[in-house]
Amino acid sequence: MxxxxxxxxxxxxxxxxxxxxxxxxxxxxxxxxxxxxxxxxxxxxxxxxxxxxxxxxxxxxxxxxxxxxxxxxxxxxxxxxxxxxxxxxxxxxxxxxxxxxxxxxxxxxxxxTWHSRQAEQVAAAKAFLAAAPLKRLEVRWREDVRYWHPGQDWIFEPGGMGVFDPGINALSIVTEILPDPIHLTGAELGCPENKQTPIAAEMDFFHPQGAKVSAHFDWLAQGTPEWTIEAETEAGHMLLENGGAKLTINGAAPESAPAGLTGEYPRLYAQMAELVQAGGIDMDLAPMRHVADAFTLGRRVSVAPFHW
CATH class of the missing domain: 3.40.50.720 (NAD(P)-binding Rossmann-like Domain)
Incomplete structure (x- = not known):
């Protein structure tokens, strides 16, 4: 096509x-x-x-x-x-x-599309959490905006989402791997004095089984970025790293994923081909709802001006 x-x-x-x-x-x-x-x-x-x-x-x-x-x-x-x-x-x-x-x-x-859902180990993490009642899940998404979005001023304008531009990737994974729906209960948004959107965010969520679920987004982190989701369950510890590319369960890596397409975007385009052939629509907005809730419930905290 x-x-x-x-x-x-x-x-x-x-x-x-x-x-x-x-x-x-x-x-x-x-x-x-x-x-x-x-x-x-x-x-x-x-x-x-x-x-x-x-x-x-x-x-x-x-x-x-x-x-x-x-x-x-x-x-x-x-x-x-x-x-x-x-x-x-x-x-x-x-x-x-x-x-x-x-x-x-x-x-x-x-x-x-939510490309981070197509990362190599997301499906394996989802399978583990489906069989392991959750006690705690913590998201840590920290990177340097100057490296990943150099000079892209639109990100700090209304509609640009600020730190939620990468943070929504984490939320797309969380909403994919958790078997139970969650919703935001509170947030703190660090907003530069000279910008319209946040450069950092702390988020807390309600989990229907009482698990503690939180997310921490930072767009001023120097050095190696951290794109990590960590979970404690009744079956042990899960660590999903590198934006979903690396998984350890109780300190060990799972068996290799089944053979198939490699890479997030090749998988997205394969799914788009299937949708077109079937005449389907896929408009899952769960990650975006959490961001909208953060802007609704979040307490704004003024932080130092940001300059490229």
Whole structure:
């Protein structure tokens, strides 16, 4: 199937393009971007022109920041295109629900992707927790925004989510591996004096079985990033590290995962192909609900100004 990639930034170049090129399901037929392009692929700067001039391209993959995304997705759906969304799927829950309803009306596929759920050991962690009553789960997601998002001012503007841009990756894993639903009970958001979104967050959750569940996000951590989920259960200790790539249970690594696709984005694109072929929609918004709740319940704490 031919696919167009919209928004040619770092994530598109590093992850989406290699995954598409390596897939037996997809051919990268065009790109849309004001500043970027992919060698050898027809490039557009206007999305409307792409839709009008290339009716044979039935699938759009969107890698734009959250705030402008709704207008692009709605236009694509109304033009009868299937759409794959980089996380988060939109700037607000309301617009995500509206897009799902629009996709249903126009009978096209819509996929809200959560790439961290496709990390190598997430499925094994989910299987362990399904059979082991939880006592405690702690998320530690700490990295350096200057390294991972250099100069990307939109992240600190309304709709950019701040530290929840990486933090939502952790929440996407947590909502995948926990057998019981959780919800936020309180949060503290560290907001730079000169920015609109938080650079750190502390979160506490209600667990229906009484387990203590918390998350700690820090966007000023120097050195090696920490992307860790640690759990204590009645069956012992679980440590999921490197964003879901490494798992130890009671100090030992589990058996190797079954053979299959390697890498988060190749798995996402394989799932998108299945959705299009089946005419399905996957708009799981659980990770985004937790972020929205943090902005609703979170106590803002002013911290030092942030400068690149």
């Amino acid at each position: 031919e696919i167009a990639l919209v928004g040619i930034g770092k994530i598109a170049v590093d992850q989406h393009v290699p995954a598409i090129n390596a897939s037996p399901d997809w051919e990268l037929a065009a790109t849309v971007s004001r500043n970027g392009s992919v060698p050898g692929v027809p490039a557009y700067t206007d999305f409307t022109a792409l839709l009008a001039e290339r009716p044979e391209i039935r699938v759009i993959s969107l890698c734009l920041p959250p705030v402008p995304r709704y207008a692009y997705v709605a236009e694509a759906i109304r033009a009868g295109r299937h759409v794959m969304l980089e996380k988060p799927p939109g700037a607000t829950l309301s617009e995500c629900h509206a897009l799902e309803a629009l996709a249903t009306k126009h009978r096209v596929s819509l996929y809200a």
